[in-house]
Amino acid sequence: MIKVELTGISGRKYIFDLHPIGTPFNEMQGLYIFSYYSEWNGLWHIAYIGQTGDFEDRLYKRLKQHEAFPCIKKEGATHIGLHPTLGLREGVRIQLETDLRKYYCDCPCNEQ
Numbered sequence: 001m002i003k004v005e006l007t008g009i010s011g012r013k014y015i016f017d018l019h020p021i022g023t024p025f026n027e028m029q030g031l032y033i034f035s036y037y038s039e040w041n042g043l044w045h046i047a048y049i050g051q052t053g054d055f056e057d058r059l060y061k062r063l064k065q066h067e068a069f070p071c072i073k074k075e076g077a078t079h080i081g082l083h084p085t086l087g088l089r090e091g092v093r094i095q096l097e098t099d100l101r102k103y104y105c106d107c108p109c110n111e112q
Helices: 055-061 069-075 090-103
Strands: 002-007 013-020 030-038 043-052 079-084
Touching (some): 002 090, 013 030, 030 069, 030 090, 043 069
16 A cells, blocks of 8 residues: 655644545545656645545545546546544544645645
């Protein structure tokens, strides 16, 4: 399994397990990223950062209804990275998502 470490604006570290888009997931809450690998610079690039109360529902069952899905496809994202946040309320997950988005402010598919 591929793992990537991202850092929020706060300095907090987040480890994401990457899976090909279309992988079924467990019903678990957490942060997620849509990403793609660049052969040009050897790095994983982030197209979108989000949070959800259910990876399976949001990123597998209803993936094509995701508001950023057209942009994610256009950007060439191939993988979904998961960072589970067991037991955290939605408000806390949104704070963590914001921490990441403020550091990676160039994610082309995040409109917030």
